[in-house]
Amino acid sequence: MDIHWFESLESTQVYLLEELKASRLSAPVCIGAVSQTQGKGSRGNSWTGMSGNLFISLAIPRSMLPDDLKLESSSIYLAFMMKDFLTSLNSNVWLKWPNDFYIDDKKIGGVITNLMGETLVCGIGLNLVSAPECFAKIDIDVDAYDLTEGYCSLFKNLPPWKQIFSKYQIEFENSRKFFTHNNNEKVALERAVLLEDGSLECDGQRIFSLR
Template sequence: MEILSFDSLPSTQRYLTEAIRRGEIGGPTAVIAGEQTDGIGSRDNRWEGGRGNFFASFALPEPMLPEDLPPQSASIYFAWPMREILAEQDPEVWLKWPNDLYRGEKKIGGVVTHRLQNFYVAGIGVNLKKNENSFEALETELTPMILLDMYLTRLEKAPEWKRIFRKYRLEFEKSRRFEVHVGAELKSLKNAHIMEDGSLMIDQERIVGAR
């Protein structure tokens, strides 16, 4: 995978998206920045932060991904390898449905995913050392570039969705004490049922985690 490294970017995901639209990206590509000043978070919130934290995005052509991957659960799929790496540093790290990385009760990062042309584009932000965006930090000695290398190594193995889902289904139980936004409404996950494609059934309504 080609890796593009920058000292500073407004948004790694926006940079990659615009490069794809201009026809400059033809294969798997990752973008990492030393700092991010106008990043994209969940529900179009901003994810910013200073140096020492992890700001990266990557684009994978759809044929490189497992055939059984449900598009609406791509964020779970891409977040899980990062969750495993971070949990090796701190066993309190876990993945809250569908795309937030938590340490105990506090958010430390997240994944935002969308499809563009024949690519899946995912942005990942993790507070490794500093807390400049109101969220907690992992406080690890991992550098952003080493973390990116570790992450891409796992991702390139392209595990099947069903293998990741078997693990995530157990971890989902930790999400039950939280609520999620469904449009403008907050819904409790206490009685949610997680489906094989990673979506949820809440009060007979199917909820997908596209972002």
């Protein structure tokens, strides 16, 4: 996977989507920046950050992904791959359903996914060197570009969804003391049932993980 690295972008996600639409780039490809000024988070929130943190967006053709991976599961799949890679570097990071990276009880980053035709566009932000108030940074010393290279190398041999999900089922228990959002409303995860496609059954509602 080609990596295009910039000193600064308004948003790696917006830049990548614009380049794909204009056919100046094609999947698979990764865009990264040392800093970004108008990053996109989930539910329309911003994800800006200080120089040295991780700001990347990847475009992945659907044909490259495992046959058993449903698009509804892609947020968990791509986020858990990053979580697993960070664990291999001795981090204690864990994945709160469906797309937030945590150290203990504080968020350090997250993933957003969008579908553009047959291409999945995934943005990942992680606090590596500094964090805003009420957030935390990762518990290991890792360079943003080195982390990007390591993560992108995983796409040479992607594991099946079943393998990722079997690990995440165990980790999901850490999410139970938290909330998620559905239609801008808070939903407690205490009694949620994790379904095989990564969605949840919560108080009679089905909440999907793709976001």
